Amino acid sequence: MIAAARLRLTNIRKSFGATQALKNVSLEIGPGEVHALIGENGAGKSTLMKVLSGAHAADAGTMELAGQRYLPDNPNDARLKGVAMIYQELNLALHLSAQENILLGAESARFGWINRRASRDRAQAALSQLGHGGLDLNRLVGDFSIAEQQVIEIARALLTQPHVLIMDEPTSSLTQADTEKLFLTIDRLRTRGVSVIYISHFLEECRRIADRYTVLKDGETVGSGEMKDASLDRIVTMMTGREVKDLYPRTARKPGPVVLEVKAAANFPRLKQAGFQLRAGEIFGLGGLIGAGRTDLLRAIFALDKLDDGEVVVVGSESDRASARSRWRQGVGFLSENRKEEGLMLNQSIADNLTLTKMSAFGRFGFVNGGRQRDTATRWVSDLRVKCRDCSQAIGELSGGNQQKVAFARLLEHPARIFLLDEPTRGIDVGSKAQIYQLVSELAAAGKAVVVVSSYLPELLGLCDTIGVMCRGELTAVRPRSEWNEAGIMRAATGGA
């Protein structure tokens, strides 16, 4: 027990109907401490954060903030009492400037007139505290990168002088380099005495940045302590309740003939020049910073975007037509990095999402045989252990990991022989991640060809046979995995190869 805890939660309980989301959670955080909150999806992290940020009221248990009883009525009340939250999906008005966003709802004004000078000074001060005083306050937020937008949101949170700042998956859409910058920002918050609750699926990150940790499992605190005393294996064991041995299984596979050839593909301005060959039975990794053109390359291969220059050849296909429709016919499948906006139809059923590429195969004369479609979907749901009521459930109701499994099953069912996977494990729990790594390895062993885009270096190095790194729209370096390490990839990605 910390003597002078900044925040202390004791025996928090919260039920929704018959579901006990939080059974017994206790948490203690000291001033200026970065505290990692770890747990699989569904362990109760989000519910706990909603209780803490005032969105839900706890059924039982006590909360203390700086020695005082803390009972927020709503998120705004929580903010005023000193608990601010940065959500995974940023809450910014993209059409307003950085300054307007930072001061949103707390404008310096008199009789309704904005005081420009005071506004500017306050926004500037907040950014400077974070070490980002150089950001242009007049630029529209939509024109900033995701990492910069996040800084702007943190600056907004700092305006109310928070005691505790909660960050939910802050690095999920950041590159390695931006993650490093975020860590510097968190360090600054720490030295200013702000306590940070850091929620992340990336255990390596938690280990680097956090002082202490708490692990939740099934709505209960199952462990907590000093980060430096805990090994990753121990934390993973606490999270899952079972031992995870081999996150990146290596199946026996040997590269076969070339199945996909990309020759000097370009789609200006974001994709300048990229060429590589993909073999059957090969897992090809694409590393690089966000915005380096990796997604643009995949989209160009899949003919979702037109090529300005160069050529994409799917070996063994008769037609050289380039459209997403013909790519599916040629046996190429694409898994989007953006499940919600592009990958899935959230209000439609699991079955419809799974079979969308080949609806007409389930019937004749333009009719769809719903029974056969359901049987197929049910088989994949049980094969991949997708947690759902049944395959007629709307996919938007599932967790991220389960959604991703269905999105993946679409490619398996089609069936594809060339898999283009864009950030296949983004924002999903450890268990689903392990399952997707297993699937990808099995695919390669069965002679399928896989391209994986990933910003997560351990994943690239653990999973892939060959790794190519992109930098500013160009695929600069392609080498076997054995010739790469994390530092090498980062150098190539930042143009220092």
Added chain:
Amino acid sequence: MNATLKNLLAKAGPFIGLVLVIVLFAIPGETREFFLTYNNFKIIFTQTVIVAIGALGMTLIIVSGGIDLSVGSAIALTSVVGAMLIRHGWGPASVLPAVILAGGVVGLLNGLAIAGLRMTPFIITLGTLGIARGTAKWLADNQTVNYDASPINGWMTTIDPFSRSLPTGVWVAILLAVLTSILMRHTVFGRHIFAIGSNEATARLCGIPTTRLKILIYTVAGCFFGLAGLFQLSRLRQGDPTVAVGLELDVIAAVIIGGASLNGGVGTVLGSMIGALIMAVLRNGSQQMGWPTYFQEIIIGLVIIVAVFVDRLRRSPGA
């Protein structure tokens, strides 16, 4: 509330609304005598035909994530075209396909403009609303198009107004509703309409030819509007270029009251038909109560808001 009950309620929601409206009008003394009689329902059904057939086309469009504001004008235009053809001596067997085709052409142009110019359906069809109305007035030389007689005039009535049989138009609407429902639920075309409305990016990613599909949807819907125009012609027994002003709002309201979402991906034919009936019952009941038309307009406006609000409560998670 458990999942099955909630599911049942979600499906039966518009139907419960319809029963409620009917019961409300069956109670007062002014209407008790006549309201719940077969003959009154025959009138209500007949009055629903045009909006119902329009709502079938609109259901396709709204489920696909689009909207069509040009329905009223398209109905006026096709009714003028039909009247002119009859005046030229065409028989019903050739007027019928010609008018449907005319509606289809308006829909095709809408679809081509929306998919080809990549503009929002709201803007394009706001434009065609004016264009089709103007064309109708131009063709008709700014007056009604009269003709001697045609069997088409009998499609919205029965020979003996007090007979038990229903007019042809009602049967056509029922048959089309069944066919459209099958089209939406059991065909690849129907599933693709839901897909494009639920998430167009996903549909494109999954190889669905979204441009072609959109053009097809607006064309098919246009054919429905053309047919609705023919029944409009049958009802008035003349082609009137100024008819059906604002009818698109009734048609859209029927689809929305029936549970469809303007965001696309949600909606049923049955719901839209019940939505069309709810509005017809409200009109009919208000008339019998002796309420002025402005009062009917206010009530229908309120019903739209309440229906969508209740729908949102029903769909909200954890309700």
